[in-house]
Amino acid sequence: MLQHFFNPSSVAVVGASQNPAKIGYDILNNIVRYGYSGDVYPINPTAKEILGYQAYPDLASVPSKIDVAVVAVPAGKVMDVLEQCGKKKVDSVVIITAGFKETGPQGARLEQELVTRSRELGIRVVGPNCLGIIDTASTLNASFAAGMPLAGHIGFFSQSGAMCVAILDWALGENVGFSRFVSLGNKMDISETEIMLSMGQDENTRVILGYLESIEDGPRFMKAARQVSKTKPIIIIKSGTTSAGAKAASSHTGALAGSDHAYRAAFKQSGIIRAESMRALFGYAMAFASQPLPRGPSLAIITNSGGPGILAADACDRSSLHLVPTKKETADRLREFLPPSASVYNPIDIIGDASHERYQKTLEVVLNDDLIHTILILLTPTAAVDAEAVARGIVSLAKDADKPIITVFMGERGVRGARKILQDHAIPSYDYPEDSITALDAMLSYRRWREKPERQYRHFEADTRRVREIFASVVKQHRHDLIESEAREILKAYRFRLPESRIAKTTKGAVRTASEIGYPVVMKIASPDVLHKSDMGGVRVGIENEAMVEEAFFDITSNIQLRQPEARILGVMVQEMVPQGKEVILGITRDMQFGPMIMFGLGGIYVEVLKDVAFRIAPLSVESADAMIRDIRSFPLLRGVRGEPPADIDAIRDALLRLSQMAIDFPEIIEADINPLLVRPEGLGAVAVDSRITIQE
Ligand SMILES: Nc1ncnc2c1ncn2[C@@H]1O[C@H](COP(=O)(O)OP(=O)(O)O)[C@@H](O)[C@H]1O
Ligand SMILES: [Mg+2]
Numbered sequence: 001m002l003q004h005f006f007n008p009s010s011v012a013v014v015g016a017s018q019n020p021a022k023i024g025y026d027i028l029n030n031i032v033r034y035g036y037s038g039d040v041y042p043i044n045p046t047a048k049e050i051l052g053y054q055a056y057p058d059l060a061s062v063p064s065k066i067d068v069a070v071v072a073v074p075a076g077k078v079m080d081v082l083e084q085c086g087k088k089k090v091d092s093v094v095i096i097t098a099g100f101k102e103t104g105p106q107g108a109r110l111e112q113e114l115v116t117r118s119r120e121l122g123i124r125v126v127g128p129n130c131l132g133i134i135d136t137a138s139t140l141n142a143s144f145a146a147g148m149p150l151a152g153h154i155g156f157f158s159q160s161g162a163m164c165v166a167i168l169d170w171a172l173g174e175n176v177g178f179s180r181f182v183s184l185g186n187k188m189d190i191s192e193t194e195i196m197l198s199m200g201q202d203e204n205t206r207v208i209l210g211y212l213e214s215i216e217d218g219p220r221f222m223k224a225a226r227q228v229s230k231t232k233p234i235i236i237i238k239s240g241t242t243s244a245g246a247k248a249a250s251s252h253t254g255a256l257a258g259s260d261h262a263y264r265a266a267f268k269q270s271g272i273i274r275a276e277s278m279r280a281l282f283g284y285a286m287a288f289a290s291q292p293l294p295r296g297p298s299l300a301i302i303t304n305s306g307g308p309g310i311l312a313a314d315a316c317d318r319s320s321l322h323l324v325p326t327k328k329e330t331a332d333r334l335r336e337f338l339p340p341s342a343s344v345y346n347p348i349d350i351i352g353d354a355s356h357e358r359y360q361k362t363l364e365v366v367l368n369d370d371l372i373h374t375i376l377i378l379l380t381p382t383a384a385v386d387a388e389a390v391a392r393g394i395v396s397l398a399k400d401a402d403k404p405i406i407t408v409f410m411g412e413r414g415v416r417g418a419r420k421i422l423q424d425h426a427i428p429s430y431d432y433p434e435d436s437i438t439a440l441d442a443m444l445s446y447r448r449w450r451e452k453p454e455r456q457y458r459h460f461e462a463d464t465r466r467v468r469e470i471f472a473s474v475v476k477q478h479r480h481d482l483i484e485s486e487a488r489e490i491l492k493a494y495r496f497r498l499p500e501s502r503i504a505k506t507t508k509g510a511v512r513t514a515s516e517i518g519y520p521v522v523m524k525i526a527s528p529d530v531l532h533k534s535d536m537g538g539v540r541v542g543i544e545n546e547a548m549v550e551e552a553f554f555d556i557t558s559n560i561q562l563r564q565p566e567a568r569i570l571g572v573m574v575q576e577m578v579p580q581g582k583e584v585i586l587g588i589t590r591d592m593q594f595g596p597m598i599m600f601g602l603g604g605i606y607v608e609v610l611k612d613v614a615f616r617i618a619p620l621s622v623e624s625a626d627a628m629i630r631d632i633r634s635f636p637l638l639r640g641v642r643g644e645p646p647a648d649i650d651a652i653r654d655a656l657l658r659l660s661q662m663a664i665d666f667p668e669i670i671e672a673d674i675n676p677l678l679v680r681p682e683g684l685g686a687v688a689v690d691s692r693i694t695i696q697e
């Protein structure tokens with residue numbers, strides 16, 4: 001896929017220059033100086049020869065076929081070059097030139113014209129406004145980057161050219177090699193999704209690293225990421241998370257969802273490892289590119305100093321790794337050569353006077369312990385230890401190891417040489433224990449994600465015709481918000497359980513309805529204008545008799561007349577009271593990039609205070625629904641604490657899956673809330689007692 005970009009047999013540089021100050025010179029220079037063996041054609045209107053290569057005035061004059069054209073001419077000339085490519089049957093173009101949508105509306109228009117024309121001509125484009133592309137296997141460096149990455153197995157793509165420069169510089173310093181390097185620029189055509197898929201197919205790429213500010217087509221991106229993640233880890237740092245949009249939203253779900261929630265959910269659901277910082281991105285890259293994935297959570301720490309060992313243990317506690325006690329055989333074997341003051345119980349503290357031999361012997365023993373899945377080696381440069389000898393010892397043992405080994409050699413001057421030895425032999429070396437644990441934790445969760453069984457999806461029967469009818473009548477009335485009775489109809493169409501409810505227009509009517517439904521009942525204001533009924537004194541629960549109905553009818557209507565006089569009052573809803581249950585909230589909100597998103601959390605009237613919610617992108621699989629239920633902090637409450645029976649978690653899952661199906665079936669739903677869904681004890685189901693739906697045409 002995209003072969004002509006990464007492994008072309010011929011390259012043309014349009015805008016090649018003899019002037020070393022020009023980008024057109026840098027690109028050509030990078031192509032010729034790093035060993036690219038294909039044909040190279042500098043295109044320059046006047047020059048006869050550049051850097052020893054015959055130059056041509058335009059693409060048409062080049063005598064043979066061109067696989068890829070790298071374009072570095074002024075923005076206003078790019079369309080003409082595109083036309084030339086069309087005529088010359090060049091199907092792959094890298095537009096380095098800046099001055100398009102990143103500059104504003106005029107530039108955006110110019111870029112849109114390029115999009116339209118390149119599609120008509122069947123030309124694929126990387127860029128514009130990018131640094132270029134590099135492939136270390138074909139040794140093509142078609143970029144104006146300062147230098148060539150070492151050959152390796154990390155594929156890197158970035159939406160920022162500056163990030164490419166920073167990563168390249170870091171990698172050269174850390175001896176980390178790359179397979180491919182792609183600066184996406186403005187992504188007018190080829191985006192992160194295609195590049196991820198092409199790196200997924202590239203045999204030289206084992207780990208994919210990315211820097212992103214936005215994602216073009218969320219669902220397509222997730223599908224591609226899921227496919228590729230099955231075999232190769234994808235590590236992405238996402239910047240530019242805003243919460244401005246959330247403020248604009250009216251419903252609970254809308255108010256609680258920011259686009260970062262969508263990215264977080266999308267990454268979780270497609271196995272992408274999210275790096276929260278550049279530091280984490282570098283740290284993950286080192287570990288994933290050089291070490292096998294841990295087979296399980298158990299970690300052994302070998303250290304010559306207590307402090308860093310404790311820091312690592314703390315970090316371990318905050319992760320999904322386990323600091324398992326050393327098994328007896330291992331402890332006995334360690335006791336054979338470690339001094340009595342050493343600790344053999346993990347962290348294994350070989351104490352301050354440890355020599356490189358002691359490190360070596362300890363590591364050998366721990367490597368042979370099959371209960372240990374991962375090893376972290378900490379070292380502080382005491383006078384007693386030859387750090388470089390320790391590093392050499394680790395390198396020799398790591399050769400045959402089938403579990404990840406990572407190191408933290410703390411300090412600087414005393415460990416610089418040792419770190420270099422480790423880097424040269426692809427043993428990850430971190431500055432601080434916390435970074436190493438975070439990297440291992442990411443590896444473990446990625447392994448677990450990869451081992452998950454195939455996702456299952458459920459499909460429910462639903463009266464979609466009825467839903468369409470209701471939406472049509474709402475639109476006809478130029479409304480967006482469904483009134484509660486309409487929202488209930490929608491839920492009914494998707495077979496949600498609902499309490500018996502009827503609107504009474506008079507006190508007498510309310511008394512009659514309450515006795516028909518049966519006490520206790522709940523009474524609520526019925527008005528399209530009252531959003532949060534409780535806040536307005538519009539809800540009364542636990543009504544046991546006629547007198548209470550009369551009082552509640554009066555209280556509720558007068559509260560609303562007092563506090564929201566303009567509100568239209570349709571009456572008072574009399575509703576079957578659902579016996580005590582756990583209050584949870586379910587919701588739909590729509591994300592610009594990823595489409596419908598489902599929210600789940602602890603519900604009731606304190607939802608926006610607690611903000612204990614989880615998000616996933618629809619359609620939800622059974623596994624995603626289960627995962628998001630477990631994700632909330634108060635999940636233990638649902639499982640039942642202090643002798644309380646567990647809540648009916650199956651009923652919650654079922655409700656989430658129905659809501660997800662509804663969100664997919666009806667793209668016009670922009671927001672929806674069920675708050676609360678009252679969840680009864682296990683086996684007794686769940687009832688949606690309050691709901692709201694907002695649609696757009
Ligand atoms: N049918 C019902 N059975 C039991 N409790 C209910 C019922 N309806 C509402 N409640 C309780 O009243 C609270 C507020 O009611 P709700 O209809 O959600 O109003 P709002 O969210 O607009 O304030 C709910 O969180 C729940 O605790
Ligand atoms: Mg409510």
